[in-house]
Amino acid sequence: MKNVFLSFLVLGVTVTTAQNASYWQQHVDYKMDVSMDLKSYQYKGKQELVYTNNSNDTLQKVYYHLFNNAFQPKSEMDMRLQSIKDPDGRMFTKLKESDEKKQSRIANLQPNEMGYLHVSNFKQDGIAAVTKEIETILEVTLARPILPGKSTTLTLDFNGQVPIQIRRSGRNNKEGVELSMSQWYPKMAEFDFEGWHADAYVSREFHGVWGDFDVKITIDKNYILGGTGYLQNANQIGYNYQDTGVKVSIPKSTKTLTWHFKAPMVHDFTWAADKEYVHDVVQVPDVATLHFLYKNDPKIKENWKKAQQKTVELMQFFNSFVGKYPYEQYSVIQAGDGGMEYAMCTLILGEGSYEGLVGVIAHEMGHSWFQHVLANNESKHGWMDEGFTTFIEDTALYELSDKKGENPLIGSYKAYYKLVDSGKEQPLSTHADRFDENRSYSTASYIKGELFLTQLEYLIGRENLLKTIKRFYHDFKFKHPTPNDIKRTAERISGAHLDWYLIDWTQTTNTIDYRIKDVESATDGIQRTSVFLERIGRTPMPIDILVEYTNGTKESFYIPLRMMNFEKENPTPSIKRTILNDWAWGNPNYFFEIPQSKTIIKKITIDPSGLMADVKKENNSYEIK
Ligand SMILES: [Zn+2]
Numbered sequence: 345m346k347n348v349f350l351s352f353l354v355l356g357v358t359v360t361t362a363q364n365a366s367y368w369q370q371h372v373d374y375k376m377d378v379s380m381d382l383k384s385y386q387y388k389g390k391q392e393l394v395y396t397n398n399s400n401d402t403l404q405k406v407y408y409h410l411f412n413n414a415f416q417p418k419s420e421m422d423m424r425l426q427s428i429k430d431p432d433g434r435m436f437t438k439l440k441e442s443d444e445k446k447q448s449r450i451a452n453l454q455p456n457e458m459g460y461l462h463v464s465n466f467k468q469d470g471i472a473a474v475t476k477e478i479e480t481i482l483e484v485t486l487a488r489p490i491l492p493g494k495s496t497t498l499t500l501d502f503n504g505q506v507p508i509q510i511r512r513s514g515r516n517n518k519e520g521v522e523l524s525m526s527q528w529y530p531k532m533a534e535f536d537f538e539g540w541h542a543d544a545y546v547s548r549e550f551h552g553v554w555g556d557f558d559v560k561i562t563i564d565k566n567y568i569l570g571g572t573g574y575l576q577n578a579n580q581i582g583y584n585y586q587d588t589g590v591k592v593s594i595p596k597s598t599k600t601l602t603w604h605f606k607a608p609m610v611h612d613f614t615w616a617a618d619k620e621y622v623h624d625v626v627q628v629p630d631v632a633t634l635h636f637l638y639k640n641d642p643k644i645k646e647n648w649k650k651a652q653q654k655t656v657e658l659m660q661f662f663n664s665f666v667g668k669y670p671y672e673q674y675s676v677i678q679a680g681d682g683g684m685e686y687a688m689c690t691l692i693l694g695e696g697s698y699e700g701l702v703g704v705i706a707h708e709m710g711h712s713w714f715q716h717v718l719a720n721n722e723s724k725h726g727w728m729d730e731g732f733t734t735f736i737e738d739t740a741l742y743e744l745s746d747k748k749g750e751n752p753l754i755g756s757y758k759a760y761y762k763l764v765d766s767g768k769e770q771p772l773s774t775h776a777d778r779f780d781e782n783r784s785y786s787t788a789s790y791i792k793g794e795l796f797l798t799q800l801e802y803l804i805g806r807e808n809l810l811k812t813i814k815r816f817y818h819d820f821k822f823k824h825p826t827p828n829d830i831k832r833t834a835e836r837i838s839g840a841h842l843d844w845y846l847i848d849w850t851q852t853t854n855t856i857d858y859r860i861k862d863v864e865s866a867t868d869g870i871q872r873t874s875v876f877l878e879r880i881g882r883t884p885m886p887i888d889i890l891v892e893y894t895n896g897t898k899e900s901f902y903i904p905l906r907m908m909n910f911e912k913e914n915p916t917p918s919i920k921r922t923i924l925n926d927w928a929w930g931n932p933n934y935f936f937e938i939p940q941s942k943t944i945i946k947k948i949t950i951d952p953s954g955l956m957a958d959v960k961k962e963n964n965s966y967e968i969k
Contacts, residue, residue, distance in 0.1 A: 369824060371396040372532050372555035374613070379562040379600075380523070384456070385506040385515050391530060396495040399535065403490040406498070406535075407542035408463070408482040411527035414545040415450055415459030415507035415514075419479060422450040424546050430781045432547075434681050435510055449510050459507030459514070463530050466500045473498075480545040482530060502530050512684050512691075519695050520639065523617040524679040525571070526686055531612070534721070536824060541721060546777040548785075549722030549729070550715075552611030554822060559613055562602045565594055568623060570637040570677040571615030572687040573605030584623040607687060609670070609822060611719060614686035616679035626652045628659045631668075635675040638694050644678075647698045651676075654702050654744070658709060661740045665810075666713045667817035674712065676705055685711030685733075707737040717821045725827055726785070727772045727850065731793015732813075738794070753798055756791050757957060763787040764855055764959050772796075772850040773827075795957055796830075796849055802955035803845065803886065804838035805913045812837045840910035844929075848883040857881035858950050859963035861933075865945075873945055875966075877903075877934040881959065884929040886912065890919070890952040893943040900952075903927045903934065915953065944968075 378389030397403055414421035425431050425448045436446040450458075463482055466475045471487040490496050506525070509517040513526040527550075533542040534551045541551050557573060568583045578585035581601055582592030594601065607613060616637070622645070624636040634655055638648045655676060663669050671688050680691030683704040690708035694701065710733040714720075720728045738752040763769050768784045772792055779785035801809040816825070816833040831846040848854045857880040864874045877887065886905040892898050900921045904911050906928040914921040927934045938945070950956075950964040958964055 367823065368398040368400075368537075370398055370532075370535055370553050372553045373558075374529075374555060375558045376529060376613075377560045377562075378529070380564075380617075382522075382564055382567075385523075386503065387506070387528075388503045389501070389529065391498075391500050391502060393498045393500075393532060394495055395490065395498055395532060397490040397492060400492050401535075402492065403535070404486060406484045406486065406490075407533040407540055408484070408530040409527070409533055409542075409545065410461040410463070410477065410480050410482050410530060411513070411545045412459035412461035412504050412507065413477075413480045415453065415510060417451050417453055417458070419450065420544050420546050421480075421511075422448050424777075425450060428780075428782065430783050432511065432782060453507065456505075457508045459505055461502060461504040461528070461530065463500045463502050466498070469497050470499075478544075481533070481542050483542075500530060504528060509681060512680060514681075517679060517681060517693075519678060519693055520620075521616060521618050521679045522567075523615075524681075524691050525616060526612075526614040526680070526684065526691060529613065534824075536721075538721075541723065543723050543777070547782075549726050549776045550612070551721045551723055551824075552719070554609050554611045554719070557605070557607040557610060557613045559605045559607075559615075560602050561605070561615065562600050563617060565598055565601045566619050567617040568619070568621040568637065569603050569615055569617045570621070570623070570635055570675045571605065571689050572610055572613045573607035574673060576604040576606055577602075583621075584625060610687035610716065612687045612716075614689060614691065616677045616691055618679075621678075622648075624649075624652060626656060628656045628663075631659055631663050632671060633673050634659070635673065635677075637675065638678040641695075644694050647701050648678075648694060650698060651701050651705060655705050655709065657744050658702075658706050658740055661744060662710060662713060662736060665736060665739065665813070667814055667821070669712060670717060670821070671712075674709065676709070683708045685709075685715050687716050688712070703737075703741065706741050707733060710734075710737045710740070713817060718817065718825055719822075720825050720827075723776045725773070725850075726776045726789035727793030727796065728825070728827060728830065729793075730789040731791070731796055734790045734794040735797045736813075753794075754954070756794050756798075757954065759787055759791045760795055760957055761959055763791070764853075769853045771852055792849070798955055799849070799957055800834055800842075800845075802888075802951070802953060803842070803908070803912070804834060804840050804910070805915060807913070808834070808838040838910065840908045842908070844884065844907050852882075854882035855959045856883045856885055856957055857960045857963075858885065858887060858958060859960070860948060860950060860966040863945075863948060863966050863968065865968075871940050871942075873938045873940065875936055875938065875948060877936075877950075879927075879929070879932045879934075884927075885956055885958075886910075887927065887934075888915070888951050888953065888956075890947075890949045891938060891945060892947040892949075894946045895943055897943065901936065901938075903936070905929070 373394040375392040380387045425435050439445045466473050468487045473487045474485040476483045506515045513524050534553050575585050579590045586592050620640045621637040622640045626634045675689035677691050678694035683692040685708045692704050714729045714732050722729045812834045831842050859878050861878045862876040887903040889901040898919050900919050903924045904926040906926040924936050945968050948966045
């Protein structure tokens with residue numbers, strides 16, 4: 345398999361670009377200077393943003409996200425939290441143990457505990473512009489329209505308050521990390537071929553504009569920071585960021601330090617700070633430098649040390665499985681409220697088991713390739729980010745584990761079937777905030793999104809799937825791909841037609857159910873067995889059939905799906921395979937004959953790989969007694 349990867353990498357360089365020639369994206373370059381007051385958890389900053397309009401539209405308005413404003417009583421996030429049937433456990437308090445009654449933690453925030461982010465003194469190229477704060481969105485009516493192809497400089501002052509930790513960002517998280525600074529600054533919303541994506545911060549997810557960030561953070565000198573970006577003044581800061589051999593001495597009279605970071609081509613900037621961080625640095629040969637920041641706490645130290653070599657292996661695995669990690673640095677930081685992916689870093693909880701720690705690192709670091717480099721619009725197509733990340737996470741953890749237990753994919757299929765049975769499934773194309781329940785969002789986007797790829801293996805074969813993932817990354821990195829782009833990539837690699845698959849799997853809740861309806865044996869001169877199949881579910885599929893004989897031999901049959909215009913390679917070349925006539929979707933029934941000489945059939949099975957997400961497995965096999 346490694347050789348296949350290598351030859352494809354060489355090919356990958358010469359392939360013509362798959363992107364539509366009319367493709368464009370906006371560009372941002374941020375300069376921010378912020379100072380943090382650790383008594384009030386309030387911060388003040390200045391932002392200068394050079395915004396380039398690469399669209400064909402003349403922009404009269406621009407929109408910023410002010411995420412912190414969600415953490416206020418009666419915000420849209422609070423109202424949603426109070427009305428959703430299965431609120432996030434981190435965001436509510438149970439009034440009584442064993443009591444179903446739950447109270448929103450946002451609803452109880454006092455003025456000095458809530459989050460806010462306000463903007464003042466907004467100017468466009470030095471001229472004042474009109475701003476309107478609509479909770480988590482700032483609408484700016486520009487002083488002058490931005491013409492196609494033109495840049496403008498937008499400056500503003502901002503002042504914020506870090507909310508007590510409820511979701512993702514905040515102060516004093518449950519493991520005692522003081523500052524988890526994600527979604528903390530006024531962030532330009534994305535404008536793309538679909539228009540503005542000025543989504544309010546209700547629950548999830550994120551979409552942003554790429555550009556270069558230059559960020560200066562002034563904070564009490566006793567705090568150690570980690571986050572997005574390369575530290576520019578490491579030899580003045582120290583804390584194990586300095587070059588080897590450099591002695592850093594900070595004069596006693598100095599109260600604060602200004603940390604200066606630069607991050608090229610990212611669509612977000614996140615940081616965390618604590619006085620008790622241990623900071624370890626580990627190199628992933630030829631890829632990137634890993635930074636680990638975690639509390640100096642004896643009960644977690646062993647796990648955090650042990651996880652470092654595993655993180656090296658994970659990064660190497662992702663790098664060869666998907667494509668080159670384009671940054672020089674990645675930081676794993678104990679902070680936040682679980683695990684959340686950010687540009688060049690992740691904020692994760694750190695007190696759990698070693699397996700839990702490695703699992704969350706595998707997932708969040710895996711996001712770097714999807715959320716941060718491909719960066720599809722997660723609010724609209726969360727499954728492409730969470731699902732594909734879950735796929736490489738599961739694959740990496742399985743491949744790198746010392747003792748291989750049950751393939752994690754088996755659990756993913758079970759979770760999808762459970763969602764279907766619940767009757768609460770909504771199409772993957774549902775906006776991330778618009779799922780009725782959190783659970784149906786999670787299973788859809790993490791699991792059904794993962795199965796999009798594993799089932800693609802069933803459709804086009806393992807080798808084509810692996811090539812598709814690499815080619816997709818190669819062609820669409822830093823381009824915000826859409827669902828059609830992964831489908832077209834798989835089509836280009838395999839030659840199969842897959843539009844029907846993208847539609848059924850992502851835009852509907854149609855399910856797959858094929859069955860063996862009947863098996864009849866006849867001996868009129870020569871012995872033969874007739875197999876009658878039926879398509880019950882709406883979603884069509886090509887069919888692999890395995891026939892096992894009483895003498896221990898096996899053979900397989902393959903029924904191509906007519907609308908795919910494709911024949912898959914034999915997935916198990918050790919078993920002789922016969923390609924049958926194709927099956928057209930319009931006909932729910934299919935019949936074929938197995939000619940035999942003297943061997944006796946023991947069992948006939950649809951899809952022995954289990955990769956096809958057939959919701960009713962019990963009718964997929966037939967045993968001859
Ligand atoms: Zn994720």
